[in-house]
Amino acid sequence: MSTRVKMILILTLFASISGGVLSIVYLFSSPLIEANLLEELKKSIFLVVPNAKDYDEKVIDEITYFECRDESGSTVGIALPARGNGYQGVIKLMVGLTPDLSRITGIKVLEQIETPGLGGRIGEDSFQNQFKGVQTEPAVEYVKNREPEKDTEIQAITGATISSRSIVSIINKNIQMLKDAL
Amino acid sequence: MEVILIFISAVLVNNFVLSYFLGICPFIGVSDRIESAVSMGFAVTFVLTLSAAITWLINRYILIALNVPFLEYVSYIIVIASLVQFVEMFIRKTSKTLYDALGIYLPLITTNCAILGLALFGALRDYSFIENIVFGIGAGIGFTLALVVMAGIREELDLADVPESLKGAAITLIIAGLLALAFMGFAGLISA
Amino acid sequence: MADTKSGDINTGNKSFSEFIKGFWKENPVLVMLLGMCPTLAVTTSAINGLTMGLAVVFVMTGSSVIVSLVRNIVPKQVRIATFVVIIATFVTMVDLFLKAFLLDLSKALGPFIPLIVVNCIILGRAEAFASRNSVWLSLVDALGVSFGFTVTLVFLGGIREILGMRTFFGMSVLGEGFEPWVIMLLPPGAFITLGFMLGAKNLIDRKMKERKKY
Amino acid sequence: MGITILFVSLASMGGVGLILAVILAVADKKLAVKEDPRVEKALEMLPGANCGACGFAGCGAFASAIAAGKVSVDGCKPGGIDVARKLTELLGLDEAVSVSPTVARVFCSGGIKETVMDKVYNGIRTCISANLIGGEKACLYSCIGFGDCCEVCSFDAIHMDENGLPVVDLNKCTGCGECVKACPRNIIGLTGYDEVVHVYCRSFDKGPVAKKACKVGCIACKLCEKDDETGAVKVIDNLAVVDHEVNKAPVGSIRRCPTKVIRVSKPVSGYEDEFKEKIQLEAFEEKKAGTSK
Amino acid sequence: MKLFSFQGGVHPAYRKELSGQREIKEAGIPEQLVIPLSQHIGAPCEPGVAAGDRIKEGQVIGKTVSFVSAPVHSPVSGKVKKIEKSFHPLGQKVLSVIIQPDDEGARDYMKPLGKNASELDPKDILTRITDAGIVGMGGATFPAHVKFSPPKDKPIDTLIINGCECEPYLTADHRLMVEMPEYIISGAKMIGKVLDVKEIVIAVESNKPDAVEKLEKAGDERDILCVLTKTKYPQGAEKMLIKAVLNREVPSGGLPMDVGVVVSNVGTALAVCESVRDGKPLIERVVTVTGNGVKNPGNFFVKIGTPVKHLIEQAGGTAGNIGKCIMGGPMMGIAQASLDVPVIKGTSGILIMQEADYMQEGYLPCIKCSFCVQVCPVNLLPSKLSVIAEARRWDLADSYGVNDCIECGCCDYVCPGKRPIVQFIKTAKIKVREIKEREKK
Amino acid sequence: MANEQNSLILSTSPHIKSDESVRKIMLSVNITLVPAAAFSVYQFGLYTLLLYAVSIATCLVSEYVVVRLRKRTFTLNDGSALVTGILLVMVLPPRFPAYGVVLGAFVSIVIGKQIFGGLGNNIFNPALIGRAFLAATYPVHISQWILPRMSAAAVSGATPLAGMKFDGIVTPFSDLFFGTVSGSIGETSAILLILGSLYLLMKKYIKWRIPASIFVTVIVLGEIFHLINPAKFPGPVFHLFAGGLMIGALYMAADMVTSPITKKGCVIYGCAIGLLVIIIRLFGGLAEGVMYAILFMNAFVPLINRATKPRIFGTGVNHEY
């Protein structure tokens, strides 16, 4: 057998073996992986929309959101995945809203790579809890170095104005987009 | 506009070497002389651009089209490895000068995280074809920038009284740390 | 490398020396300067370092064995391509495994699991050792090198975790009085710490050599 | 579904592999470049000190030249006979190679204790720089003593002693000649390991001048010439020289020299036997011990 | 009047007041003269006499063996004591004729040719310059007849007579210009005639207005132009002078004749004049003996071969403990190992420094202040060169232009780290040359 | 040898040296910093005096220890560590914790300077390395401001730049000029910094091209952006006197060790710093970019020096005349 034929055979063989082996591993692991992801999604949705027990995935104008129902089946809120740029990189959020989108019921930071101890504190509960009950009309705002006064205000993290501002603007932008779509 | 931001981000803000930690091995290995740093930088930029294009195509027309996402790593890497090998052979045959300047660095590139990292990040971020290529070029230029600056510093330090134990890779890493500190000034440049 | 050539060492000793040299004399990170990317990127905590290290142990032993099994039938021209396919297969398995069972860790390690594929250590070892040696020796070598890698990662991750978060494997070790050094969790901290680790290793080596002389 | 995925995977990966393999195979055929594999092998055999003693830019360049048959295999001094033998094997030559090992020797005996220091030197403390204006010692041919030679030795074979003179560790010295090049006063010379009798002075000054400058220099008194039974020692230009072609030890001269500047150097370990025979060292050492008592 | 100048340079304390106003005196004849047979750039002479010979003042004692060389004449009448290797001001040992003078005063000069340059044949002048053993008196000691016979393809249009004397302390040229301006002017015209130049310029630093006045009076403005240059070291370096006066740049590695210029020192002009007019070979020169190490600094007519020790006595003896004896000025002069070395044709000054004046303790790393870069008249990066030499990276030295350095010492003078930059550069030059030679082989 | 004199000294030319010395230069820098430092103690209280003391002590001790460990002799008393110690404090916020200053000073000397081989060999400005390290280590402390004793503003403790960036407040020029604003300890009083540096400029210890080109670039770019959108971007005068630009341009960018040695290089370096300052201030995530701009450009200095090697006399010109 000439080396060239051998070359072709060997590489093709190894590539297909690899494809085969992996597909088998994948077949076994994919249910677990999917379940994991689903679990996570559920957790975040139920976290930001307190009374929700179940949800429907909806898509409008390429915007995905989750309509949440309680045991009775009535709509108790909307969970909206949102993303945008922070200080260091992309921030992903889940935002819980009342069905009429007028108030925030909770937010959860899903992914962020802000500076630990600084912008990273947007992932802390004390920051996220501030958003409960905040009004979205006309827009969420942040204040610095003082207690919030209005219903639309939250307090920015000291030394991380930019991360805080990013969260606020991500929320505003995504809610606006959803509103426009609906 | 989006394209420009992607470019600036890849070069300065999220420099592959200094903030994503990709391609550190060649960064340390080939940054001792400015000439080789420039050559290596060109070679990496070239391969990054090329593989940005090809992996985008694979992602779109094989992985997504055939719904076999788990083949991502295998398919990217086999293509990149073969591609680099092919380019090396090609350059070697066609131009001796080009081979001496770039070719000898090519085998190093196959085992360079930057190449696969680029493919994975690109796929993760849903870039369009053009965006992906710009991302590749930006990452390559960012890599070259870090490499050449480091080479300049190391050539300077060659003449300095650096403590014996820190000579070579150790001081290079520390300088990379200081460079990363300096690059932190650019953080927030794309988000603000 | 000189000592691997001498024929009079018996196999048992030889494999033992193959095994331990990965820890110090041929430590992949500190001496061969390979696999630097994951070393720097994932070591924000000791546990991340450990997971990464173990993933590398798996991929490396697996692929080393296979590579040395097939080394004689793979023609030179497609050697690299074939090896990366083998390695990538193992990496994908680890990746799927982590995603299925350890989702949080998988997220923390991010893209650096797939990047094991190109980690210079893996390929370096496949090229330099497994493709030339018997299965047993390749296995021992891979284990030694990858454990050396793991230990280094845990060490680096430990330092960064202790100074950056006051904890070690999640346990609090430095008191409240110590204000964490955020820099340790950022890229500069990674580079600088590893740089000093390398310097310390060189210093120890030099001191040992000096002592040997007298 | 499972089967489909399995099938699709097999096919797609197989397809990709096939395409790439074909490309590489074609490239391998069309773009093949021949390279001499012996270069790499030769490089492995060389010591890798990149000292340049072979006259090339480094071990790599030497390896290429060797493979191309442009130079003789014994070009690498540090590698010595072992490397030369290996290279011969590699190249398939069967001519017998004979490499006579060379070592560096320092031809000055005037350290701090023996030479007059009649000026103060204020400047860069390297020999080559000090030599610009004459150094500190009265003798213009003496070792300056700042150790440039030690600095350049890649083999750690040469060190300054407490008397301010360099001493070569003959067992470590590979005869690469770096120190010879570094010395601005030509005090170090490469010598065959078996050439063991030397004049340890390089001063061309006339007797009285030399005597004033240094206690242990050659004063050109010609007594050695007179007492030399072998005809190897001559005084030329106020300095005694030993002709090594005359393969005998000028024991008479060694004994006669009033400043003891003609001496026998220590043997390179491993060659003691050969060496003793050649110059009857033992006999000489005994006699010397007797006279000095 | 416009002051001509160049980029870079330094303003060290000039200290010319020590000897500037002292008239030139005869230094007398020492007990013994040591006359090296190599006092010029080029092949050394062969002895033309033997030990024991009686010789006359002006008699040839060293014969040339090649074109680039200059004969050596006896400065006194007396007896040849011996011919042996002896210390030379440049540091090596050189074959020298040692003469015991007598009081007979026997002279053997050449035949005077005439006074007026315009009436003389340039060929005769050139032959006379050759026979008189004249070399450049500005310090470089390049044989004058070689310099004055440029190849055909390098026409010379300008002769610059260098009266800058930019070295601190030295006043020999200054005194010459003040006391013997006619000789200088006439010598300059003779050289001009040999070279067939269009213009002769005498350049003097602005701190010597009296010299200019005298020169202008002695000369005729139509033939010779006197210009003032800025008082700045190294204004007298020929490359800088040509740039300042004519705005021409001598190419790197080239000579003034490449840009159509010849530069000669005022002392050279004087020697030419004397040899043509009086037939006197170059056996005597003006030397400034100065510094705080001598009691009465002054300027002297000195016989070539006179030991330094004799001159110190003439200047009133030593003051304090002597630390350094420098032949030449403080910026470029050479420190001597003993006081027995003789004055040679290129010695323009003897500077004796007290112990307190010279010592420097060590040096610091370069702090990249770039002072040296600012002052380097040839635009090098002295800091880089010194660091390169310190790290022994000779391979880099060449690419940073080490061989273009004129060793003026400006960089060394200003360096706050007190780095011995010039010594580094000199070392590097040697190494670079060595390596190049080895490569050629 | 029979020589009645004591031995003569041999050295190569030149035999005279100017009276400049490293020590003199460094001491001059220290002295010119005193007015601004004294003003800062007055403005921000005695606590800053403690910080100066701690920083200087740490710098000197670390320098001494490292030099001793490395068995080197020089740089112990040249005063450069003193400069580093003072400048480090001058660029920190007034209430920065003292233990942080100890860490910063240690990092300045050890990582910023000694690991490169000590005085003269460092690539980056040591004081800025210390500050950047602290900014990344204690990011919260580094952005805590207080009002100075002589304050023009009523309440807010924000620095003029942060005020501009996050709240759109432009501080009046006179406050910036005299330093009655909040900010880092020693950066606030532009006038004292300028006065101090005039002496250094005169003595050429500062290469004037560096601050000049920084100022020119900042003024030009500041003006351009101000013209584009006066509401969003403040004018050039504000940029010039707000924040750390004065101390940065006059003392830190101009540090001789870490700036280019060629004239052209200095201009390139200065312009690039000016450009980066404006970019970071106007578009970056941080309010102030001087420190990062200088550090970033420090890294380029070897390349700049190489690219701007001056034309050697007699090369590359037409020799026809």
Ligand SMILES: Cc1cc2nc3c(=O)[nH]c(=O)nc-3n(C[C@H](O)[C@H](O)[C@H](O)COP(=O)(O)O)c2cc1C
């Ligand atoms: C090392 C470092 C990390 C930083 N990380 C963040 C961050 O994660 N999020 C953020 O908003 N700002 C971050 N900053 C920016 C500054 O703290 C910036 O001054 C701050 O956003 C201004 O907000 P303030 O007005 O509340 O001080 C960081 C700065 C530094 C030096």
Ligand SMILES: Cc1cc2nc3c(=O)[nH]c(=O)nc-3n(C[C@H](O)[C@H](O)[C@H](O)COP(=O)(O)O)c2cc1C
């Ligand atoms: C740094 C330096 C300074 C010099 N200064 C003078 C000077 O002041 N006067 C002078 O005549 N020659 C000086 N020379 C020598 C001139 O360059 C040139 O050789 C001389 O003027 C030529 O004349 P000559 O051949 O007659 O000696 C100096 C040279 C150098 C390198």
Ligand SMILES: Cc1cc2nc3c(=O)[nH]c(=O)nc-3n(C[C@H](O)[C@H](O)[C@H](O)COP(=O)(O)O)c2cc1C
């Ligand atoms: C603050 C300051 C600014 C200066 N600006 C200039 C200038 O813009 N142009 C100039 O030629 N000289 C200027 N100088 C004068 C220089 O100090 C000096 O003349 C110049 O550096 C010397 O010229 P050179 O460096 O080109 O050799 C300035 C001096 C100071 C103190």
Ligand SMILES: Cc1cc2nc3c(=O)[nH]c(=O)nc-3n(C[C@H](O)[C@H](O)[C@H](O)CO)c2cc1C
């Ligand atoms: C004009 C001038 C400015 C300086 N600026 C700084 C500075 O910003 N930071 C610093 O650590 N040292 C500074 N120094 C001191 C010194 O140059 C510095 O410590 C060196 O970088 C140490 O090698 C300065 C010195 C001078 C002369």
Ligand code: SF4
């Ligand atoms: S002593 Fe000299 S010849 Fe011997 S190995 Fe060392 S440098 Fe080479």
Ligand code: SF4
């Ligand atoms: S032998 Fe030569 S190089 Fe060595 S110390 Fe003596 S003078 Fe210097």
Ligand code: SF4
């Ligand atoms: S480098 Fe040479 S030419 Fe330049 S200043 Fe120094 S000594 Fe003069």
Ligand code: SF4
């Ligand atoms: S003058 Fe001295 S310290 Fe300054 S740059 Fe030049 S060599 Fe360096």
Ligand code: FES
């Ligand atoms: S691990 Fe080597 S380049 Fe990333």
